[in-house]
Amino acid sequence: MSSQVAEAAGSKLRAWRENPAQFAHECFGFNPDPWQLDVLQAFPHNQRLAMKACKGPGKTGLLSILIWNFLATRPHPKVACTSITADNLADGLWTELAKWRNNSPFVKQAFEWTKTRIFARDHPETWWASARTWSKGADSNQQADTLAGLHADYLLFVLDEVGGIPDAVMAAAEAGLSTGIETKIVMAGNPTHLEGPLYRASTNERHLWHLTEITGDPDDPKRSPRISVQWAREQIEKYGRDNPWVLVNVFGRFPPSSLNALLGPDEVSEAMRRHLREDQYSFAAKLLGVDVARFGDDRNVVFPRQGMAAFRPKILRNVRTNELADVVALASQTWGAHGIFVDGTGGYGAGVVDSLLLKGHAPIEVSFAGKAMNPRYFNKRAEMYFEAAEWVKRGGALPNIPELQRELCAITYTFQGDKLRVEEKEHIKERLGYSPDLADGFVLTFAAPIAPPPPGPPGLVRTNRAATEYDPIHRQEEANAATEYNPFA
CATH class of the missing domain: 3.30.420.240 (Nucleotidyltransferase; domain 5)
Structure with missing residues (x-):
């Protein structure tokens, strides 16, 4: 590779690192919704990002874009991904990662995807993302082991469907932020519980997080455009605006009680x-x-x-x-x-x-x-x-x-x-x-x-x-x- 080509490639990667929205558009043809653009712009500048979301706004797709951006633009990064269950991780986020990889010739050429691991073809041992879960009967120590022990100069933890993820898992991720050049936690989920990582990020730990709130409320001008207005109005009419299911899935708001x-x-x-x-x-x-x-x-x-x-x-x-x-x-x-x-x-x-x-x-x-x-x-x-x-x-x-x-x-x-x-x-x-x-x-x-x-x-x-x-x-x-x-x- 000539020095000019190498310099041009490095310049492109630096631009993508500073502007993930540009990366999303040029690599995947991804045109973000307004709330997604907010998260993409915040990603390079915040250590903790949380998305409190209604049902179906495209949060898993956005998590995938962020993961690919981190893998493509940081040297020898490690990315650990988890979700509320192993099936949810496999059927949701991990499948979404495969979909976007297949949409990008650059990413497809540079990275290999397997059912539990993504790695750079040139550096498979040190440049990767992994799918991590815990067993249904795991105690708090075993849950913490899901993300425990990871350290790197460039480290990203991604927690999908975080509303019900145990505190022990988040504690292990927080420990991983203690060292490194650039370490991050990104989480997204429905506000189903009045406890746990997402609830704290929305309340008493709000100052630590860049929090994006996503609603499907048909009367909110900032609503997610991916949520059907007709569907949202039908749910509100059928069950009422104060119904816990409507609060969580249509409005993206916490219910009055997580256990009612x-x-x-x-x-x-x-x-x-x-x-x-x-x-x-x-x-x-x-x-x-x-x-x-x-x-x-x-x-x-x-x-x-x-x-x-x-x-x-x-x-x-x-x-x-x-x-x-x-x-x-x-x-x-x-x-x-x-x-x-x-x-x-x-x-x-x-x-x-x-x-x-x-x-x-x-x-x-x-x-x-x-x-x-x-x-x-x-x-x-x-x-x-x-x-x-x-x-x-x-x-x-x-x-x-x-x-x-x-x-x-x-x-x-x-x-x-x-x-x-x-x-x-x-x-x-x-x-x-x-x-x-x-x-x-x-x-x-x-x-x-x-x-x-x-x-x-x-x-x-x-x-x-x-x-x-x-x-x-x-x-x-x-x-x-x-x-x-x-x-x-």
């Missing part, structure tokens, strides 16, 4: 005091939620609901599969149920489902760990619990059962990435001292929409009693039981 109770005691108490007339629910489909006991101290629960009225459930202990199926079948036949949802998580409800099928019924097996129909939710459990909570808040009537109130008020939720996740049953059982079987039976009635029955001739006697006192499963013992509809009479 799904329902408060006042909301549940009001639902248990609520009285409905029969004509307020009689047009709706009759549904049975069947929670099957997993262990000897758990309860089998058959929970009936019709529209906005939920009725007193049947609770059975230590019964065989066929006995539970008999109770469900009898309730379904005498009450005229239009849908039976059986908890099939872990295979415990399979025998009940098979027995009901043999009896001529058409139960729907539901896995709490299964995929939700709505992508807002982490799994089916979260979806059903949120649907049930919205039902309570809209005016649903619950039977007055103290244990049910305690269970519903014990359910908490948080965020897994950008999805709402409800606390697992095992954790709730540890806190309560027993399994939340009543709550699970109730929310099973929200597993799937069932079309209401066609209108029929008038039949049942209407009474002035609360809808939740109506009992489609239990035999009434009171003197006035004859005036109550009883499927076993």
